[in-house]
Amino acid sequence: MEKVGSWDRKIVINELTQGRDLATELKNQLQPAKSRESCGYLVEKILSSYDNALSLLNCMALLENPSQINGLLGSASPGSSEGSDLIDSKNHVTKERKTLAKWSEQVRLGSGTRLEDPFDDGYNWRKYGQKVILRAKFPRAYYRCTHRNTQGCLATKHVQRTDEDTSLFEVTYTGRHSCIQESLKQKRGNSLMLKNDGGEKKEIQRHERHSCIQESLRQKKGNSLMLKNDGGEKKEIQRHEVHQEMIILKNETQELDTKKEIFSSSEFFSEPVKESNFSASYSFPFLSSATSESYFSRMNNSECHHNLQTSESYFTEIISDPTSVASSTFEDLDFSIDPVIFDPKFLETVEHL
DNA sequence: GTGATTTGACCTTT
DNA sequence: AAAGGTCAAATCAC
Numbered sequence: 001m002e003k004v005g006s007w008d009r010k011i012v013i014n015e016l017t018q019g020r021d022l023a024t025e026l027k028n029q030l031q032p033a034k035s036r037e038s039c040g041y042l043v044e045k046i047l048s049s050y051d052n053a054l055s056l057l058n059c060m061a062l063l064e065n066p067s068q069i070n071g072l073l074g075s076a077s078p079g080s081s082e083g084s085d086l087i088d089s090k091n092h093v094t095k096e097r098k099t100l101a102k103w104s105e106q107v108r109l110g111s112g113t114r115l116e117d118p119f120d121d122g123y124n125w126r127k128y129g130q131k132v133i134l135r136a137k138f139p140r141a142y143y144r145c146t147h148r149n150t151q152g153c154l155a156t157k158h159v160q161r162t163d164e165d166t167s168l169f170e171v172t173y174t175g176r177h178s179c180i181q182e183s184l185k186q187k188r189g190n191s192l193m194l195k196n197d198g199g200e201k202k203e204i205q206r207h208e209r210h211s212c213i214q215e216s217l218r219q220k221k222g223n224s225l226m227l228k229n230d231g232g233e234k235k236e237i238q239r240h241e242v243h244q245e246m247i248i249l250k251n252e253t254q255e256l257d258t259k260k261e262i263f264s265s266s267e268f269f270s271e272p273v274k275e276s277n278f279s280a281s282y283s284f285p286f287l288s289s290a291t292s293e294s295y296f297s298r299m300n301n302s303e304c305h306h307n308l309q310t311s312e313s314y315f316t317e318i319i320s321d322p323t324s325v326a327s328s329t330f331e332d333l334d335f336s337i338d339p340v341i342f343d344p345k346f347l348e349t350v351e352h353l
Numbered sequence: 354g355t356g357a358t359t360t361g362a363c364c365t366t367t
Numbered sequence: 368a369a370a371g372g373t374c375a376a377a378t379c380a381c
Contacts, residue, residue: 127358
């Protein structure tokens with residue numbers, strides 16, 4: 001456990017460091033009054049970093065004290081663990097609503113705008129319910145993220161048409177997205193393509209690049225990737241440089257330099273509508289279609305993976321194979337992680353989710 | 354056939 | 368206990 005703690009600590013330190021850096025960047029953005037959208041994106045990233053750090057700290061506390069796991073995962077009694085998922089008598093999962101991030105905004109339906117347009121916030125939502133609200137003329141519609149099952153994203157929202165102004169809608173969001181959205185990249189442009197062994201392409205959004213690269217790196221067995229600018233000039237990044245991208249695992253200053261070199265801040269945080277002058281074509285021969293979906297379906301209800309945008313697959317591999325932890329997963333990395341022995345009761349609990 | 358929506362029932366929160 | 372929130376079977380759309 002001790003080793004896991006020190007390993008996770010690196011991730012937490014990195015998340016907090018990233019949050020600080022993003023806050024600094026936001027500060028710089030605010031000075032010349034840059035676009036609202038880029039500022040909003042930065043805020044989102046900052047909050048996400050802090051969420052990740054806090055979620056990790058919660059998980060670490062659990063791993064260090066497995067006796068808490070019953071309270072977290074199995075008990076239906078409210079208030080057993082802050083922000084945790086709970087399982088009710090019918091094995092349903094409910095979230096303690098009061099502990100989730102919640103905010104609302106008002107959206108006006110302009111003339112010529114289709115009804116669904118104001119709610120197209122770039123994320124994919126799936127309607128899961130509608131409810132008549134007391135003293136409200138119009139029913140409230142409930143949506144959750146389409147990627148709830150596949151990526152374990154717990155973001156939800158509800159949309160309520162206001163009584164006074166029928167063109168005005170109040171949209172209340174609960175929980176931030178921990179998923180990678182397909183639609184956002186189309187809206188904002190500056191996408192890049194990932195190609196796997198079979199030639200199957202996967203497009204990723206500009207702001208998703210870093211996490212996506214990290215995800216690809218986690219899949220191991222890669223030697224290089226290619227960057228190509230508008231002039232067709234290619235730049236190959238070798239595997240040892242790729243490792244520098246893994247700020248999640250190695251919190252060193254040189255990797256920040258590498259990141260800046262690939263995605264210079266001016267381009268990375270530029271106006272979303274502008275096309276990037278540095279389109280990238282990545283080829284990851286090691287990018288497989290393997291996902292942690294089976295894990296998500298089992299771990300879907302655990303705070304341990306919620307919001308762990310950058311480390312969920314680590315937990316996946318650690319937990320899914322207790323007999324060969326770490327050494328196989330990270331065999332090509334520049335560091336080693338000592339094997340971890342999990343409490344069998346913990347693994348049993350996870351299996352039953 | 355697959356994925357999204359509808360809707361009544363059930364659960365949680367206050 | 369009432370109201371809000373979620374689930375899941377039935378239904379719809381493609």
